[in-house]
Amino acid sequence: MATLAHRLLSRSRQLYAGQAILQHGHALSVRSYAKDAAPSNLPPLKGDEMLKNIFFEVKKKYETALGILKKEKITIDPDDPAAVAQYANVMKTVREKADLYSDSQRIKYTIEQRTQGIPDARTYFLTLQEIRIKSGLTDDLGAEAMMMEALEKVEKEIKKPLLRSDKKNMSLLLAEFDKINKKLGIRKEDLPKYEEELELKVAKAELQELKKNAVEAMETQLKREEFKDEQMVDVRSLDIRNFI
Numbered sequence: 228m229a230t231l232a233h234r235l236l237s238r239s240r241q242l243y244a245g246q247a248i249l250q251h252g253h254a255l256s257v258r259s260y261a262k263d264a265a266p267s268n269l270p271p272l273k274g275d276e277m278l279k280n281i282f283f284e285v286k287k288k289y290e291t292a293l294g295i296l297k298k299e300k301i302t303i304d305p306d307d308p309a310a311v312a313q314y315a316n317v318m319k320t321v322r323e324k325a326d327l328y329s330d331s332q333r334i335k336y337t338i339e340q341r342t343q344g345i346p347d348a349r350t351y352f353l354t355l356q357e358i359r360i361k362s363g364l365t366d367d368l369g370a371e372a373m374m375m376e377a378l379e380k381v382e383k384e385i386k387k388p389l390l391r392s393d394k395k396n397m398s399l400l401l402a403e404f405d406k407i408n409k410k411l412g413i414r415k416e417d418l419p420k421y422e423e424e425l426e427l428k429v430a431k432a433e434l435q436e437l438k439k440n441a442v443e444a445m446e447t448q449l450k451r452e453e454f455k456d457e458q459m460v461d462v463r464s465l466d467i468r469n470f471i
Contacts, residue, residue, distance in 0.1 A: 291325040297471050303441060303462045305434035310463075315430035331422070334362060348378055348389040348400065368411055377403035438462050 299317045304310040322329055328336065338358055345351045356371055381399045382389050389396055408414075441462045448454055 288325040288327060292321045292327070293471065295321050295324055297468055299468075301467050303434055303438050303465060303467075305431050305438060311427055311431045311434060314434055315426050318430065318433075319426070334358070346390055346392065348391055348397070349382075351391060352378065370407065370411065373407045373410075374404065377407065441465060 295317070299320070301314055301317060302310040321327065338355060341358060342351055342354055345354060352371070352374060359366065359371075377400060378389060380403065381396060384399070385396050389400065391397065442459075445459050445462075449457060449459060
């Protein structure tokens with residue numbers, strides 16, 4: 228059961244980057260594909276100083292997350308909307324208090340780092356596609372194909388490759404993206420709702436995984452001679468706080 232608590236601290240899941248990737252049912256604005264990557268504000272560090280800072284930062288985040296999980300009751304019931312919502316809220320609190328990236332933020336950070344210095348729009352989009360594929364994300368709406376068509380239309384019109392620094396012609400591409408958003412029914416004001424719905428879907432998937440692991444752990448234990456007369460308990464009755 229200790230492994231279940233550990234999973235709460237080191238979750239691995241797949242989310243779309245906020246305002247960067249499209250997924251069926253949770254479409255996010257394609258305009259953000261054209262944004263420049265934000266420069267890092269972190270000062271350069273070297274050698275032991277960097278390792279020391281990383282160690283203490285990770286230790287601090289871990290202890291903060293652990294403290295929250297020791298207080299919050301999590302019910303392992305992926306079929307109960309209330310339990311799913313509670314789990315999602317707990318993990319959101321962990322991220323906020325421990326200053327952790329959500330998975331969408333991590334993917335967004337990867338995009339920013341991988342695309343820094345890319346001068347042309349075409350290479351930029353191809354890099355985004357590579358990141359999406361490596362992250363195991365899907366594009367069920369076919370947004371990438373629409374975006375490439377829009378790029379080809381603009382480049383054909385200006386008769387040269389489109390550079391990201393070319394603000395005048397980038398505005399033409401953004402206008403085409405606005406048309407795509409309208410066609411796909413994507414509205415900027417709906418993005419928070421899409422993100423919340425996606426968080427609940429992810430929370431349910433994680434609770435399903437926790438339930439599966441809990442059942443497997445109990446089945447393994449009941450095979451031992453000293454537990455042969457015991458019965459498996461309902462996973463909903465488990466309190467993970469007792470194993471942290």
